[in-house]
Amino acid sequence: LYWKIIVPRGTVGDFMFDVLVIGGGHAGIEAAYIASQFNIKVAVVTLPEIGLGSAPCNPSVGGVGKGQVVRELDALGGLMGILADKAGIQYRTLNDSKGFAVQSTRVQIDKDKYSYYAEELFASLENVQIIREKVVSTDVAEGDFIVHTTDRSYRTKKIIVTVGTFLNGKMHTGCNQTSGGRVGCEASPGLGSLFSSIKTRNLRFKTGTPPRIDKKSIDFQLMEEQPSDSSVRNFHCMNDPFSRNLKQVSCYLTYTNQETMESIRANKEKSPMFNGQIKGVGARYCPSIEDKAYRYPDKNIHHVFIEPEGIDSELYYPSGISSSLPKEVQEQYVQSIKGLNNAKISVYGYAVEYDVVDTTDLFQTLEHKSIPGLYFAGQVNGTSGYEEAAGQGYIAGVNASLSVLGRESFVLSRHDSYIGVMIEDLVSNMRDEPYRLFTARSENRLHIREDNTLLRMYPYRKSLELTHNIDKFLENFVKEYSFLMDLCDEVSFSSSSDDFLKCFGDMDVSDLSGRYFVSELLRQAKLDPVKIMESVTRYSSLEISYDLLRVVAISKKYEGYIARADQQLSKIKKLDSMKISWQDIVNSSNISYECRLRVERIRPETFGQLKLIEGIRPATLAVVAAKAL
Amino acid sequence: MNLYNSDDVIIACSTSTASNSAIALIRISGFHNLNSFQKYFKLSLVDVKPRRIYYTDLIFNSELIDSICLTYFSSPNSYNGENILELSIHGNLLNIERILNIFINDGVCRIAYPGEFSYRALKNKKLSLSQIEGLDLLLNANSVFALKQGNSLLNGDLIFSYGEIYQSFLTHKSSLELMIDFSEDIGPEVASKQFNSSLNELLRLIEKLEKRVQNLPFNLLEPTISLFGLPNAGKSTLFNELLGENRAIVSPVAGTTRDFISESYSIEGVRYKLIDTAGIRETSNAIEEEGVRRSLLKLKDSFFKILTINPFDTISLALFKVSDFDLIVFTHGDLPGFLDKKNAFLSSLASAPIGPILVFPGNQNIKNLRDLINNKYLKCIGSEPILLDRHKDLIIKISDALSLYSVVASSESDVGIISHELTTIGDCISELIGIVSPEDVLNNIFSNFCIGK
DSSP: OOOHHHOOOOOOOOOEEEEEEEOOHHHHHHHHHHHTTTTEEEEEEEOOOOOTTTTOOOOEEOTHHHHHHHHHHTTOOOOOOHHHHHHHEEEEEEEETTTTGEEEEEEEEEEHHHHHHHHHHHHHTTTTEEEEOEEEEEEEEETEEEEEEOOOOOEEEEEEEOOOOOBBBBBEEETEEESSSSSBBBBBOOOOHHHOOOOOOEEEEEEEEEEEEEEGGGGGGGGGGEEOTTTTTOSSSOTTTTOOSSSSOEEEEOOOOOOHHHHHHTTTTGGTTTSSSSOOOOOTTTTHHHHHHHOTTTTTOEEEEEEEESSSOEEEEEOOOOOOOHHHHHHHHHEEEEEEEEEEEEEOOOEEEEEEEOGGBTTTTTBBSTTEEEEEGGGTTTTSHHHHHHHHHOOOOOOOOHTTTTOOOOOTTTTOOOOHHHHHHHHOOOOOSSOOOGGGGGGGGTOOTTTTHHHHHHHHHHHHTSSHHHHHHHHHHHHHHHHHHHHHHHHEETTSSHOOOHTTTTSTTOOOOOOEEEHHHHHHHTTTTHHHHHHHHHTTOOOOOHHHHHHHHHHHHHHHHHHHHHHHHHHHHHHHTOOOOOOHHHTTTTOOOHHHHHHHHHSSBBBHHHHHHHOHHHHHHHHHHHHHH | OOGGGGOOOOOEEEOSSOOSSSSSEEEEOSSSOGGGGGBBBBGGGGOOOOTTEEEEEEEETTTEEEEEEEEEEEETTTTSSOOOOEEEEOOHHOOOHHHHHHHHTTSEEEETTHHOOOOOOOOSSSHHHHHHHHHHHHHHHHSHHHOOOOOOOOSSSSHHHHHHHHHHHHHHHHHHHHHHHHHHOOOOHHHHHHHHHHHHEEEEEHHHHHHHOOOOOSSSSSOOHHHHHEESSSHHHHHHHGGGGOOOOOOEEOSSSSEEEEEEETTTTTEEEEEEOOTOSEEEEEHHHHOOOOOOOHHHTSSSSEEEEEEEEEEEGSOOOGGGGGGEEEEETTTHHHHHHHHHHHHHHSOOOOOOEEEEOOHHHHHHHHHHHHHHHHHHHTTOOOOOOOHHHHHHHHHHHHHHHHHHHOOOOOOOHHHHHHHHHHHHHHHHHHHSOHHHHHHHHHHHTTOOO
């Protein structure tokens, strides 16, 4: 185990911290990493049997909507992009052919290396203490918290709880039930014993993971190979976009068939999810193979992606067939899949049920509404996915730190970030299934793109008033961006000139006649704006980074659309960001009783949040908007 | 103070106050506690159960005001979701006014703004915007057809059709999201198949609706029958003959420089406006021409146009284009030489297509004329046209936006842009169903309302 090499277990300082994070998963390390940038004393208390930033499920970071989150985090000075680049072993752009606005990056990671780099990085941070103990309870003392572990007690000003699926976690494989949050780890006690005044929801959530398959037993020849794409850009903005730290490997695609699905259907009564053994609610968007078999009895062909868990790993992760069926059934259906006919299962799939927090009890800072200083982030908030967890970890970490320093809270708007969309969705409504980000959740998809993340996040990062390398980098980037944007409106070419042909000769420009500004060329539907911009900068001998010319090209292309959307949005935006007093709404006789009850429970802080609450009547909105309470 | 953010207790008379009647219904809405009205009734209100009728005395300052029937509807099980008290009182106008004033002067309620009861129904999600419009149509209907459409908007097939469109839009939008967020899970072929089939379904539904929004040049809510012709062609005679014994007071239509005579006229349960363009009588030819031109312009949108011709005087008739009319009526049919004159006139016309012809005076003519009008009306409503302008405009807007969108969808490879275009259509569709209802739409609708409905 890496930390035994890197971080020798030492004595734990004076046991007094500013911010103490419970959990060292993706939310926890993100929270600790950003908190450390404020030069305050940070601790991460994590279970001794797991390394930092471990990936218990799929071996990848990014994806549709999620890729945007990773880039947002990165531009905000977060951690996930840095680690993913270092541990990346296969790169892919999703929705590559569907336009820039919906493209997302996904990187397969070497799980062990990812965790190794996380450990390495934290070992270098002087103001972060990694404590490998299990938390058993907490107390409050003179405005601080006391955190008791199996070994010791620690005093801290703020606590961030990122315990993932460990709250009363229970794992299922067939009729076997084990207490624990993931394979090989015991569960943490219920939230009630950690914080006696907080109740978890009556509803438990459920998630699952597929069986892992031994590399030697897979016949890759029978599957479609998906090699790493060298044209995909790294996540971390200060890296060379196309550099790769590790050797690149391939993923493979195969399919389920009739035999696969029939064998699952024949064992329906043995499925914990369908025989009543599992009560927790799973996500509809991430169905187990049982879900697929029973809910869609006519469909037998489903995609199965075979993904390596690491370069040297003997394990492959078959994405799309997560299951909690008994071991012999898992073997049977896995072996019916093309290329897996002789597959040996190294670790069996399982489902895990766990308690979640009611996120409507949280502010947009992720601080608990009735216990100041206590923050929640990650899967314990009912989300799924490493990226969603990391996004929340960052928000909780920033706000806990700012609060320690007595500074104003930090909130991202849903109009310019996916993290903002997620946080607002979470705190505005009780979710009835695990929450995952989709691009569809954003009203502003043409604007919240991957390519312009640095520009979108710059003002937010700047507001933290930090002076790290990335702050300098962002400032330069934004400066050069506006210079180049102006240039596009100033430089023009005549289509009949030699210059024009020299510059764009390798593109299909035969339709063009007359004089064109660069910005007009970028808006031509038939031309690739990035290529145009590359040619222009090359022709003008400008030393411009690829990332920069790319964002200028794409921004120009969408400029008209975004302006139109902005016009429609500007009214809404102004209204949405309006601060409201939920107390006034609750006390108003102008508001229906039912609405007042909902508002009292959710306690919205802005008009936008109020609007998102289910069952809020138009009349209530009208009254609040007109300030006629 | 406006009605959109008030929760005052309101009162109004819900039945007609145009003349005395046997019974009038007074409604009070929006109070918190029924018992607050105890001092006005002999009956003990604590014992009153919702939705039962009680006979009791209305009392004020220990004086018996009226013997009434009282019904209580408790929130949310009432027309507008609020507590409502309904009083059936004697329908003498003075009595109505006196009782309203008792409550108003006592400060327990204020008189309702036009449409306020229904606005509260909308506010409390008891009715959708389209349903409110249906209610308006129902209450102000001039014909059985308008009544039917009002009902159909309130709870019938139009609301269903709109719901269908909305559902189909959601399906299509979902397919687009599927393509973006889940194409890896389901594969690109499935996504684009879904996308195309749902778009076709949406186009089919909107086309079906659009057929019902034919651009009829006339208003079917209050169809007009207009009589045209030269001075002394016999328009007024025909006008009076049509009205027969039922003729009421002739009322000049205000706002026109030349006064048309207009009357309400009913055929098979449909109320028409019958207009005589008499009054256009000038001696000077130039002015006469101008008058005729203007009357034509003004009444271009008439539902049924009748040209009256005196075959003995056809000199200036070239001013009228015979083919513009639904019916030609020859007058002076009882004079000697009529047939020759009539035939001479008809053969003098080039090849203009001629509609039906009637001769006055003549047997069964009034009945034939009424049948012609009624047949045209039945034909028009056969396609179940949508009557409300707001709906017509929106349906056309959606249809236009959709055809533009389907071009974008088939030519554009950037899914972000496609989805951007689709958002606009979603806004129109929500506007039609009444989910998103901009304030001016509301203002417009509620100002068309009469107190207390």
